[in-house]
Amino acid sequence: MIWDYFFIFALISACCWIIGALAAWKGNSMVAYIATLLGVLVFSLYIIIMWVTLERPPLRTMGETRLWYSLFLSLAGFIVYSRWHYKWMLSFSTILSIVFICINLFKPEIHSKALMPALQSPWFAPHVIVYMFSYALFGAATLMAVYLLFFKKTTTDKEMDITDNLVYVGYSFLTIGMLFGALWAKEAWGHYWSWDPKETWAAVTWFGYLAYIHYRLNKNRGIHQALILLIVCFILLQMCWWGINYLPSAQAGSVHTYTL
Known part of the structure; x- marks a missing residue:
């Protein structure tokens, strides 16, 4: 094997x-x-x-x-x-x-x-691969946030630009992954979105990073708060990725729960 x-x-x-x-x-x-x-x-x-x-x-x-x-x-x-x-x-x-x-x-x-039959779809691979790439970019952005928040005494615009760019690209792939997922759900279950626990947390994560992006549109806003928000978003992402497996609502019948 x-x-x-x-x-x-x-x-x-x-x-x-x-x-x-x-x-x-x-x-x-x-x-x-x-x-x-x-x-x-x-x-x-x-x-x-x-x-x-x-x-x-x-x-x-x-x-x-x-x-x-x-x-x-x-x-x-x-x-x-x-x-x-x-x-x-x-x-x-x-x-x-x-x-x-x-x-x-x-x-x-x-x-x-x-x-399982639901996973035998042409949308399965691109959906998950695109999602994993976005997760990795968000992970890199979070590493930047932790470094700037706890280890760097002063934060430069260049460092924040790197962090923002990682979030922008990661968010783009996250959005594409969600669209792939919606098309996959339509093919497998007959509807684009059903507010399954996984889908709910995916939406929460998506709106969380959207809030960060909108917050950073005004460069005069506090960098400290932005970095904390970015870390919170990554925690939400972890909940979406694997945390929902331990929720009673997901264990009761979520079609997205991974086999552990």
Whole structure:
């Protein structure tokens, strides 16, 4: 089973990401670029092989979505580093990617070929992949917020611009993911939206980030409050992603609840 080889691919990817992060701190950008991208490629190869082996997109269980989050987090860190040369972001994204890898290693799940009828839709893969990419960008933005709020004494406009841009792009992909989800729901259940617990929290998250974007339209407003709002939005996102699995309303019959 392909899952038996996850440790090997994960170890190679993690080593590449660590080498890339260390190289960034030492000022060797070329090694940082090559090592980080190599890690991304190796991890992507594993996901592709898993996709082929399972004969379905590896997106059904929480463990499978964590694979995508690890991949996209490292990619988001690479994008921020290559665009704005924030070496600490590459380090933090590497650490978080490895954390999600370790969660999968310590909590292995059964990755079978079984796929419920509702998931056998052409909208399934693009919906979840786009969502995972938006989650990774929001994760990177939240790392920026935590850094600026608790570790940086003074915040510059450039740093806030980076944070805002990550939110703007993440919000765009989040919106596209919701549209894909609505089309998928129409095909699978006959309606675009039903206020299922997952959909309700998705809407709460969407409006939360929309509130942040509108708040930041006036640059004279407090940066401290904006950063706190961004962290709150990410907490809402976590509730939407996996927190609803523990809600009684979701356990009673949500079609979106992951198999844990």
